[in-house]
Amino acid sequence: MNRYLPLAITALAILALATLFLVIAPGMQISAQGPSQGLKPYTEAEARGRAVYVSMGCLYCHSQQPRSLAQAPDAERGWGRASVAGDYAYDDPHQLGTMRTGPDLMDIGDRLPSQAWQLTHLYQPRAIASWSIMPAYPYLFEHKDKAGPDDVVVKLPAQYAPKSGVIVAKQDALDLVTYLQGMKRQYAPPKDGLRDNGYALIAEKQRDATDATTASN
Amino acid sequence: MQITETLGLLLALSFVISLLALTILIWAIANKQVHTPDADDARTIFEPGEGADIDYPDKPHHFDTARSGIDANSSSVVMWLIAAAVFWLIYGSLHGLAASLELHLPDLMSGTAQMTFGRMRTVHLNSVAYGWASQGGLAAVCWIIPRIFRTNLRMTGLLKVGIVLWNIGLAAGVLAIANGWTDGLEWLEIPWQIDIILAAGAACFVAPLIATAKNRNVHHIYVSGWYFLAGVLWFPVLFIVANIPGVHHGVEQATMNWWYAHNVLGLWLTPLGVGTAYYFIPKIIGKPVYSYALSLVGFWALALFYSQVGIHHLIGGPVPTWLVTLSVVHSVMMFVPVIAVAINQHVTVASNLWALKESMPLRFISFGAVMYTLASFQGSIEALRSVNTITHFTHYTVAHAHLGAYAFVSLVLMGAIYQIVPRATGKYWPFPRMIAWHFWLNVIGFAVYFFSLTIGGILQGLAQLDATKPFADSVILLKPYLEGRSLGGGLMTLGHVLLAINLIAIGFAKKTRETETENMVAAE
Numbered sequence: 001m002n003r004y005l006p007l008a009i010t011a012l013a014i015l016a017l018a019t020l021f022l023v024i025a026p027g028m029q030i031s032a033q034g035p036s037q038g039l040k041p042y043t044e045a046e047a048r049g050r051a052v053y054v055s056m057g058c059l060y061c062h063s064q065q066p067r068s069l070a071q072a073p074d075a076e077r078g079w080g081r082a083s084v085a086g087d088y089a090y091d092d093p094h095q096l097g098t099m100r101t102g103p104d105l106m107d108i109g110d111r112l113p114s115q116a117w118q119l120t121h122l123y124q125p126r127a128i129a130s131w132s133i134m135p136a137y138p139y140l141f142e143h144k145d146k147a148g149p150d151d152v153v154v155k156l157p158a159q160y161a162p163k164s165g166v167i168v169a170k171q172d173a174l175d176l177v178t179y180l181q182g183m184k185r186q187y188a189p190p191k192d193g194l195r196d197n198g199y200a201l202i203a204e205k206q207r208d209a210t211d212a213t214t215a216s217n
Numbered sequence: 218m219q220i221t222e223t224l225g226l227l228l229a230l231s232f233v234i235s236l237l238a239l240t241i242l243i244w245a246i247a248n249k250q251v252h253t254p255d256a257d258d259a260r261t262i263f264e265p266g267e268g269a270d271i272d273y274p275d276k277p278h279h280f281d282t283a284r285s286g287i288d289a290n291s292s293s294v295v296m297w298l299i300a301a302a303v304f305w306l307i308y309g310s311l312h313g314l315a316a317s318l319e320l321h322l323p324d325l326m327s328g329t330a331q332m333t334f335g336r337m338r339t340v341h342l343n344s345v346a347y348g349w350a351s352q353g354g355l356a357a358v359c360w361i362i363p364r365i366f367r368t369n370l371r372m373t374g375l376l377k378v379g380i381v382l383w384n385i386g387l388a389a390g391v392l393a394i395a396n397g398w399t400d401g402l403e404w405l406e407i408p409w410q411i412d413i414i415l416a417a418g419a420a421c422f423v424a425p426l427i428a429t430a431k432n433r434n435v436h437h438i439y440v441s442g443w444y445f446l447a448g449v450l451w452f453p454v455l456f457i458v459a460n461i462p463g464v465h466h467g468v469e470q471a472t473m474n475w476w477y478a479h480n481v482l483g484l485w486l487t488p489l490g491v492g493t494a495y496y497f498i499p500k501i502i503g504k505p506v507y508s509y510a511l512s513l514v515g516f517w518a519l520a521l522f523y524s525q526v527g528i529h530h531l532i533g534g535p536v537p538t539w540l541v542t543l544s545v546v547h548s549v550m551m552f553v554p555v556i557a558v559a560i561n562q563h564v565t566v567a568s569n570l571w572a573l574k575e576s577m578p579l580r581f582i583s584f585g586a587v588m589y590t591l592a593s594f595q596g597s598i599e600a601l602r603s604v605n606t607i608t609h610f611t612h613y614t615v616a617h618a619h620l621g622a623y624a625f626v627s628l629v630l631m632g633a634i635y636q637i638v639p640r641a642t643g644k645y646w647p648f649p650r651m652i653a654w655h656f657w658l659n660v661i662g663f664a665v666y667f668f669s670l671t672i673g674g675i676l677q678g679l680a681q682l683d684a685t686k687p688f689a690d691s692v693i694l695l696k697p698y699l700e701g702r703s704l705g706g707g708l709m710t711l712g713h714v715l716l717a718i719n720l721i722a723i724g725f726a727k728k729t730r731e732t733e734t735e736n737m738v739a740a741e
Contacts, residue, residue, distance in 0.1 A: 002437050004430045004446065011447035011520060015454060015484065018524035021231045022476040026540045027469040055397035057335015063610055067533045071606055073684035083535045088467035093401035096471045098530055100610035100681060101320070101695075103688050125323070131693050133320055135334050136327040194468070196533050196541040198602050 033194055035089030038187025042090055042179075049179025052172045054093060056137070063097035064106040064183075071199035080107025080185050084193025087185055102134055109183040118177040119154045119169050127160040140173035232546055235521040239553070242517055246510060254513055258437045259505035262365055262496060271572050272501045274639070275649065277734040281640060285734070287363045291370040292641035297380050298356035299634055300720070305348025305387070306627075307717055310710040312341035317706050321699040331395045339399070339406050340391045346404070346481065347415070348387050350622065351452075352380075353630035354489030355422065358445045360637050361496045362426060365442055366433030372425035379421025386414035402470070404478035405459055412460040419453045440512040444492030447520065451484040468535055475527040482621060483523030487589075490626040491519075491558055493633050494586045498565055501579045501636065502572045507564040515557030522550040529600040532609060548600030555593040562586045577652045581632025584660065588624035595620060607682065612695065612702075613674025616667050623709070624663050631655070631716060638723060643731025647722040648715075655715040662708025665701055673698025 042050060053059075066074040068082035075081055083106055088094060112118065117128070123141050125132040144165055147153045151168040161167070169177075246253050272278045281288065316337040319326055326332040363370045370376070390407035393399065399406045407415065426449050430442070438446070459477035499506050506512065528536060528544035566573070566583045573580050595617055598604055608614060635652055639645055646652060673695050680691035 004427070004438065007438070007443060007446060008427075008450055010517075012450060012454065014520045014524055015451055015480075017231070017234070018480070019458070019476065021525055021543060022527055022540070023469075023473045026472045026537055027465065029537055030467070030469045030472075054401040055399060056330070056333060057339055057399075059401070059403070060335050060338050065534045071533050072682055076684045077688060085468040085535045085537075087535065088471075090467070092466035092470065094467055094470045094474065095401065096468075096531070096534060098403065098610065098614065099612075100677075101612075101692070129689065131689050133323045133692060133696070133699075135319065135323055137330075137333070138327060139330050193535075194537050195535045196531070197538045198541055199533060199606065201538070202602065 030085045030194060033086050033190070033192075036084065036086035036187070036190050036193065039087060039089060039185075042182070045175050045178045046182045047179075048171075049175035049177065049182075050095075052140075052176040053179060054095065058105075059095045059097050061099055061101035061134070062103065062105045063100055064104065065096050066104050066106050068195070068197075068200055070203040074104060077103070078107070078111045079104040080110065081189060082195060083185060084189045084195045086190055086193055105180070105183060107183060107185050109181045110186055113181055115152070115177050115181065116155055118180055119152065119173060120156060122173055122176065123154050123156065123167060124160045127157050137173070140170050140176070141167050142170055144168050231525065231543060235525075235547070235550070238521055239514070239518055243514060246513065254437070254440070254509045256505060256509060258439070259499070259509035261435050261437050261439050262500050262505075263503075267503070271503050271575050272636075274576055274578065274635070275645065277730055277737055278640075281734060287367065287369055288360075288640055290373070291359050291363050294370065294373050294376045294380070295356050295360045295637060295641050297377065298352045298359065299638065301380065301384050302349050302352035302356060302630075303634070303713075303717055303720055305344045305352065306713050307710075308391075309341050309344030309349055310706075310713050312337050312344060314703065314706045314710050316341055317699070317703045321696050321703065330397060336395050336397070339394050342404070343387070343391055343394065343406060345627075346486070346622070347390075347407075348384075350486050350489070350626050350630065352383070353634065354448075354486065354493070354626070356637065357489065357493040357496075357630060357633045358426065358449065360633075360641070361441055361493065362429055362445060365439040365496065366429060366435060368429060368432050368434050370425065371428035371432060375421050376425050379418045382414055382418030382421065384418075386411055386418055389414065400460075400462075402474045404481060405474065409460045409462045412456070416453065416457050416460070419456060422449055423453060439496070440506075440509070440516065441492040441496040443516050444488035444495070447516075448485055448488035448492070451480070451488075455480050455484065471531060471534075472528060472536060472540065475530040477527075479527035479530065480524060483519070483526065486622060486626045487519070487523065490585065490589060490629045494562055494582050494589070494629050495558075497578065497582050497633060497636055498562055498586065501576050501582075502565065502569045504565065504569060506561045507568075508561055511557045512561055515554045515561070518550075518554035518557065522547045522554065526551065526596075526600065529605070532600070532602060532605045545600050545602065549597050551593055551597050555590055555597075558586075559590040563590070576636075577649075577656060578632040578636035580656060581628050581635065584656075585625050585627070585629035585632065588620060588628065592617065592621035592625050607678035608674060609678070610681070611674035611678040612670040612698070613678065616670035616674060619663070619670075620667060624667070628659065631659075634716070634720075638720070639730055642723060643728040643734070644723050644726040645730050646719050647726050648719050651715045651719055655712040655719075658708050658712035658715070662705045662710075662712065664705070666705030666709065669698045669701030669705060673701070 065083050066079045066081060069075055121128050122137050124136045125134040141154060143162055147166050147168055152174060154167040154169060156167060315326065316334055319334045319337065359370055389411045393408050393411060394406050398408055400408055426446065430446055455477055459473060465473050525547040526544050528540050529548050532541050573583060599608055599617060677691045677695050680686050680694060
């Protein structure tokens with residue numbers, strides 16, 4: 001290659017092509033779907049809690065995208081049904097995630113609805129599960145001599161409780177728990193919901209092949 | 218349903234376009250319809266008469282003098298970039314190591330929000346991707362482009378403005394992330410308000426490099442130049458488009474996210490690494506690359522296929538099936554450009570293995586080039602649905618990412634730094650044996666890192682697919698492998714410290730190399 005301009009134009013054209021296929025075309029298809037029936041916008045407290053979730057980087061260990069039963073036993077673990085694009089209509093930034101050092105949280109509000117459990121777990125995960133490697137978030141809580149009238153006191157086993165006084169949740173911790181409690185995706189997914197059906201298609205083909213073999217025998 | 222069929226058609230179309238474009242290119246080369254780069258073109262990196270001997274690290278190279286004016290002109294920009302890159306390498310490595318330790322010692326640093334895993338990990342990624350690899354790569358670009366074009370680097374003042382803006386933006390960005398202000402998308406965490414500074418910094422690199430290309434004194438653009446010139450256009454476009462706020466939300470945003478994140482690797486860091494290796498391997502050995510015509514196929518196939526692989530990060534997720542399949546197919550097609558580059562680079566090194574003993578920079582760069590082949594092969598296989606279902610949400614992916622970004626890109630760039638700095642400063646490395654120590658610490662540390670997370674990741678994935686096992690099993694079994702990763706990461710970081718010590722010490726060294734070069738010229 002000896003000329004710069006054709007090189008530059010072709011290189012940028014290829015990037016434009018990729019953008020068309022990876023961003024623009026799917027973007028049009030997804031936005032045409034709209035929010036799933038049954039999905040509610042976040043309340044103010046949930047939105048504040050979601051901001052805490054984002055700022056703490058929960059995303060780097062927790063996904064929010066249960067897989068289909070054709071692929072993995074996510075639903076059997078209580079992580080919820082396979083999600084579709086419309087389930088995320090109110091998410092900005094999206095928090096789909098790419099890692100499961102911890103479990104999927106798409107349906108955590110149904111699986112672990114207790115505020116007390118969530119607060120204890122956020123203050124010190126090992127107070128609940130000794131094997132947990134999740135960070136503790138003590139700075140979302142306050143150590144007080146005596147709880148005030150509106151304070152939510154965190155229940156702690158003796159090993160993790162302060163020598164005197166109580167641990168109470170700050171607003172950030174309460175909001176974060178409200179967000180987690182609101183993560184409920186049990187409503188029926190739309191019939192034409194968008195998701196990667198590759199594994200279901202493979203399973204279907206394999207079933208057909210087995211059926212055909214059985215029939216020919 | 219109508220729209221799904223239309224999009225299925227688009228998928229087929231994209232694949233056919235890419236395949237067709239590649240076929241036309243191969244046909245054109247075979248029938249000499251385009252100027253096929255030949256062995257003469259491959260020699261444009263050499264001066265007339267050069268190329269009989271290896272470029273030794275411990276004595277001046279005869280042909281440096283022919284270009285000394287060009288080198289001298291770009292040296293300050295290059296040294297600024299290298300100093301900044303190595304700073305971010307150390308800063309990023311320490312954060313990576315801390316994040317790694319936190320995963321098996323969760324109560325070690327849980328006192329402040331700034332030090333929580335989710336933030337330390339993110340500061341690590343942004344520091345090493347945008348601070349270390351991007352600036353290390355740009356240092357190589359600013360060094361190599363004037364050399365292959367045989368002309369001075371243009372607008373060096375603007376380049377320095379770019380460097381300053383980029384580092385101010387990045388420092389503000391990681392500070393924001395550590396304090397909880399983030400855009401919340403992987404690879405795009407730096408708040409868009411701060412991204413404006415970074416975008417301005419990146420834009421400052423475009424005009425000087427185009428101007429240098431326009432004023433070149435050679436007809437042919439050497440292969441490194443294709444990768445570099447395309448890369449410096451691709452990156453600003455990607456970065457600016459991806460950071461425009463308020464355009465996307467929900468799953469749309471997720472596809473945009475992975476279009477961007479994988480293209481930062483494919484169309485930015487990879488071109489920097491491959492282009493650098495394409496220059497230094499033949500240059501240090503003193504012989505042109507094995508099959509120069511093949512490099513043309515390698516370059517365009519990379520652009521066509523790599524640009525569309527990103528959605529393999531969402532396999533099995535809430536995105537249209539056709540889109541995932543598109544990215545899986547293109548991931549597999551990556552075998553084409555990777556094999557083309559592999560033949561060129563590895564055959565050149567393999568037929569001159571003795572040179573690896575003579576030149577530590579060459580050893581870093583050749584090792585990195587081999588890792589590019591392996592990382593890409595692994596990536597193609599990892600994208601297959603049957604393999605991905607095990608590895609998708611596991612630390613296997615982290616190992617793969619480091620095989621590409623670390624063992625390939627970072628080692629190539631470290632080799633480039635060891636090669637460039639003596640030539641840019643006219644000084645020898647004060648502690649040459651420390652370079653060998655750095656190499657082995659990185660290679661051994663990385664091997665421990667990679668195999669720990671690869672094995673741990675597979676076991677983690679298998680445990681999570683087994684409905685009879687509680688989730689806790691996948692966490693408990695992973696712990697020893699996470700400890701292994703910290704050990705490997707510790708050795709890698711130690712290697713980086715050796716590089717930093719050498720770099721600081723060379724600042725105080727005498728200009729012995731320059732004096733020797735002058736004496737050599739005088740003697741001739």
